Amino acid sequence: xxxxxxxxxxxxxxxxxxxxxxxxxxxxxxxxxxxxxxxxxxxxxxxxxxxxxxxxxxxxxxxxxxxxxxxxxxxxxxxxxxxxxxxxxxxxxxxxxxxxxxxxxxxxxxxxxxxxxxxxxxxxxxxxxxxxxxxxxxxxxxxxxxxxxxxxxx
Amino acid sequence: xxxxxxxxxxxxxxxxxxxxxxxxxxxxxxxxxxxxxxxxxxxxxxxxxxxxxxxxxxxxxxxxxxxxxxxxxxxxxxxxxxxxxxxxxxxxxxxxxxxxxxxxxxxxxxxxxxxxxxxxxxxxxxxxxxxxxx
Numbered sequence: 001x002x003x004x005x006x007x008x009x010x011x012x013x014x015x016x017x018x019x020x021x022x023x024x025x026x027x028x029x030x031x032x033x034x035x036x037x038x039x040x041x042x043x044x045x046x047x048x049x050x051x052x053x054x055x056x057x058x059x060x061x062x063x064x065x066x067x068x069x070x071x072x073x074x075x076x077x078x079x080x081x082x083x084x085x086x087x088x089x090x091x092x093x094x095x096x097x098x099x100x101x102x103x104x105x106x107x108x109x110x111x112x113x114x115x116x117x118x119x120x121x122x123x124x125x126x127x128x129x130x131x132x133x134x135x136x137x138x139x140x141x142x143x144x145x146x147x148x149x150x151x152x153x154x
Numbered sequence: 155x156x157x158x159x160x161x162x163x164x165x166x167x168x169x170x171x172x173x174x175x176x177x178x179x180x181x182x183x184x185x186x187x188x189x190x191x192x193x194x195x196x197x198x199x200x201x202x203x204x205x206x207x208x209x210x211x212x213x214x215x216x217x218x219x220x221x222x223x224x225x226x227x228x229x230x231x232x233x234x235x236x237x238x239x240x241x242x243x244x245x246x247x248x249x250x251x252x253x254x255x256x257x258x259x260x261x262x263x264x265x266x267x268x269x270x271x272x273x274x275x276x277x278x279x280x281x282x283x284x285x286x287x288x
Contacts (some may be wrong), residue, residue: 020271072179078274086178093177094270096220097249101269106253114176114224 001131002052002150005075005103005110006030009056009148010135012099013100017137017144018090020091025138036132036147041065041121044092048100054130054150058092062119064142071141080119088113167193169281172212174198174205174231175220175247180270184218184247186272191281202226203232209235209242216281219264220256221248229255229262238264243284247272 010027017024036057042065044058060068062080069078069087077084093115103110130149137144173184173196180193181198188196197212199205201223209217215237221228230244235242244264248255259267265288266280 016271064286069179073182083178086182087181088228090177090179093222094249097251097270101252103248104254112222122220 001133002152003133005052005099005108005150006133006135006148008102009099010095010146012102013095013146014137015134016091016095016098017139020072020094021139022071023140027137031135032136033134033147035112035130035144036149037134039134040145041119042088043118044088045116045118046092046096048096048110048150049113050110051108052110052150052152054095054148056092056149057147058088058144059147060088060144061142064139064144065119067130067141068139068144078101085117085119089117101139169194169216169285170212170214170215171196171218172199172205172208173218174200174202174223174228175218176200176223177220180220180247181207184277185274187272187277190274191278202228202231205231206234206238210238213239215243216284217244218277219244220248221246221250221259225239229258229264232259232264233262241288243288245277245280245284247277 014027040059041062042060046056048054065088066077069084072087096112100110100112108136132149135146173181175181185196188194199208219228231246245266246259246264247268249270256267265284268276
């Protein structure tokens with residue numbers, strides 16, 4: 001696990017949430033897990049590739065996603081509309097894009113895939129287990145968990 | 155996100171603009187910003203291929219271009235647009251903003267680069283600079 005990269009992802013995400021999603025508490029703790037804990041109703045997934053590889057999964061309750069998107073859009077949303085889905089994807093993309101930029105400027109080539117947003121209930125389905133660092137980000141609309149898996153290529 | 159204040163016209167009306175981003179949120183957000191500038195007519199494209207087609211059809215005064223998109227990504231799209239029209243005025247707006255990527259975009263023909271999240275004032279300044287330097 002590249003802990004130095006994980007720190008950049010967490011700091012970048014927390015900072016961006018403060019900018020775009022209203023008051024957000026500092027990330028108090030990181031937890032190492034044998035696999036992602038994502039399983040809430042809304043997940044945004046971004047793949048990482050280059051000199052390291054991995055993925056970042058943001059997961060949150062439907063209420064949190066809709067409220068966060070409403071904040072970004074400047075208007076309330078009635079539910080999980082396509083625009084809400086896109087707002088959550090863009091929030092994740094901006095957070096990881098900013099981190100990727102810092103990592104590249106520090107000398108490691110890393111790129112990201114466009115985000116994929118999945119919605120539903122009981123979203124727990126992984127074909128493989130990867131050691132994952134989980135950072136809870138507490139917003140006024142609820143918690144967003146950031147699951148980060150990143151390793152150097154062997 | 156950011157409040158959209160009423161601002162005076164940024165150029166002679168009408169200014170035509172093509173917004174290229176795979177994100178519906180970003181197209182919505184940028185269009186709202188552009189609409190806050192008086193005398194702007196904005197069109198949209200959701201990917202590189204669509205952008206090239208719409209650019210050829212509309213020949214807009216300004217293009218706002220994302221980088222990370224499925225299929226043809228932004229830098230390649232800019233290169234193709236600028237190869238066909240060296241006078242194209244493209245402003246990159248991307249969350250991926252490391253030095254090498256910015257240099258790639260400029261080498262491809264982009265005239266300006268704004269890291270996301272973009273504010274109304276940053277966008278306004280970029281458009282004014284690009285219009286005044288061409």
